[in-house]
Amino acid sequence: MPKDIPQLGCAKSPVLKERGQHEVFCGLTSIVWLHRKMQDAFFLVIGSRTCAHLLQSAAGVMIFAEPRFATAILEETDLAGMADVHEELDRNVSQLLSRRPDIKRLFLVGSCPSEVIKLDLATVAEKLSEKYFPNVNVINFSGSGIETTFTQGEDACLEAVIRSLPSSERTQLAVLGALPDIVQDQMMRLLNELGLEDIFVLPQIKFDDEVSVGPNTHFICVQPFLGASYEEMVRRGAIPISANFPFGAEGTTKWLWAIAERFGVSKAVFDAVVAAPKLRAEQAIESVANDLRGKSVFFFPDSQLEIPLARFLSNECGMELTEVGSPFIHKSLVYADLEDLPSSTQISEGQDVDKQLDRVFDYDPDLTVCGLGLANPLEAKGLSTKWAIELVFSPIHFYEQAADLASLFARPLNRAKLLKVSA
Numbered sequence: 001m002p003k004d005i006p007q008l009g010c011a012k013s014p015v016l017k018e019r020g021q022h023e024v025f026c027g028l029t030s031i032v033w034l035h036r037k038m039q040d041a042f043f044l045v046i047g048s049r050t051c052a053h054l055l056q057s058a059a060g061v062m063i064f065a066e067p068r069f070a071t072a073i074l075e076e077t078d079l080a081g082m083a084d085v086h087e088e089l090d091r092n093v094s095q096l097l098s099r100r101p102d103i104k105r106l107f108l109v110g111s112c113p114s115e116v117i118k119l120d121l122a123t124v125a126e127k128l129s130e131k132y133f134p135n136v137n138v139i140n141f142s143g144s145g146i147e148t149t150f151t152q153g154e155d156a157c158l159e160a161v162i163r164s165l166p167s168s169e170r171t172q173l174a175v176l177g178a179l180p181d182i183v184q185d186q187m188m189r190l191l192n193e194l195g196l197e198d199i200f201v202l203p204q205i206k207f208d209d210e211v212s213v214g215p216n217t218h219f220i221c222v223q224p225f226l227g228a229s230y231e232e233m234v235r236r237g238a239i240p241i242s243a244n245f246p247f248g249a250e251g252t253t254k255w256l257w258a259i260a261e262r263f264g265v266s267k268a269v270f271d272a273v274v275a276a277p278k279l280r281a282e283q284a285i286e287s288v289a290n291d292l293r294g295k296s297v298f299f300f301p302d303s304q305l306e307i308p309l310a311r312f313l314s315n316e317c318g319m320e321l322t323e324v325g326s327p328f329i330h331k332s333l334v335y336a337d338l339e340d341l342p343s344s345t346q347i348s349e350g351q352d353v354d355k356q357l358d359r360v361f362d363y364d365p366d367l368t369v370c371g372l373g374l375a376n377p378l379e380a381k382g383l384s385t386k387w388a389i390e391l392v393f394s395p396i397h398f399y400e401q402a403a404d405l406a407s408l409f410a411r412p413l414n415r416a417k418l419l420k421v422s423a
Ligand code: SF4
Pocket: 026, 027, 028, 047, 048, 050, 051, 052, 054, 110, 111, 112, 113, 143, 144, 145, 146
């Protein structure tokens, strides 16, 4: 092997396990993007004033729209008062549903306070589902910061949805993961051009959309943080399709090819469909990659997008990986991307901020991808940073977004360069 081509393959490399405190947003944050995808759903958080404040500030823009989430604030109570809590919740739901007949799916979302943990939300949801059948489907999941990081909120929600889906023998493709509408449309266009028609996406836009699952359902994820949903699909008999995640030209091509292969699409048809958008994406990445090539990057664990994004930055933009941290690693989901990372990359799972800070200062990378709370202190120490959460809220999947994805990483580097010049 020539010297300048790095050896690939991290799937079997030792993973540095960190078991300190997590410093990321909780799963309630995912309601901010989930409510946009599910147009007839309402998210009722059973929580504290802190939960209400988080949602208000994270999704402040909703103030101008018909709200599709709220917080039922649970005041301190003792165990003897729990019966009243159930009645109170019942009353709240009844008022909400009589005021809002457009709600077809009601999600009861659990949170951290001990009063909420004492509640058996699964049983509450089951009883309410029976009571409001067939008009409203009531499902519960946890967005608690003790159990979930911000992207795991989507995972917990989809897992609960999958559990409640009817069974079927239908041969179909299921795509798991919320995408911005425009990106989802591009994906569907590509899949349709490959000749695939029986496709559904979770989260589904409307509850009435016909969605079922069974042994002839083949499924693939567009987000690497859907480990519990993946397991639930397998438990329901569906067959996973493993691939790289659709970031960049290469990631998108490998993701689409894995589906094409599963459904018997010929290589000739596949090449004809992807040739033009792939070339466009490669050229667009190339125009940005000049600013990234040879620069080093360190990922703090945050969104669980880290491993596929590291693959994109290394293989398609020429960046050098130092450490790639992820809060949780679902190997069955990210195996292909791990296999495509340079074998010298240090992979870490979990968080121990102090130790990770020591390491990032040792590496002194050109770019550090991290949570909001770490960005300012690191910038003050002279490091260039990228907020990980921005990657979750930006359209970054598939061919047409490939250059924008590269630009998100190039921007802080260019800003640092400009600051140096003008200093
Ligand atoms: Fe805070 Fe927990 Fe509520 Fe999240 S769920 S806002 S971490 S109290």
